[in-house]
Amino acid sequence: VQLVESGGHLVQPGGSLRLSCAASGFTFSTYAMSWYRQAPGKERELVARISSAGGTTDYTDSVKGRFTISRDNAKNTVYLQMNSLKPEDTAVYYCSLAYYGTTYWGQGTQVTVSS
Helix, strand or coil: CEEEEECCCEECCCCCEEEEEEEECCCHHHCCEEEEEECCCCCCEEEEEECCCCCCEEECHHHCCCEEEEEECCCCEEEEEECCCCHHHCEEEEEEEEECCEEEECCCEEEEECC
């Protein structure tokens, strides 16, 4: 299993970013996928989750209405569209997969929201 995130950047408050996670090594279309984030000095938290076919999504309360998780099963990729970014969204964002009792993580991508 390999998960590779990209798209993190420095952005001003109110700006937007789209994160991508390219997955390989498993049958992507049959597994739910998640995005987590970890801010400095804080525990890693679940941001959003999407079902295998993309029909069901869930978000943590702090990002509802601002973030959208989606996936392209033909490209083995999951996305996180982040709008109206706030300084408190600053964190390393990780793609995650629960697979046969093991949780897999990507290397993370840094998102910094600052003026």
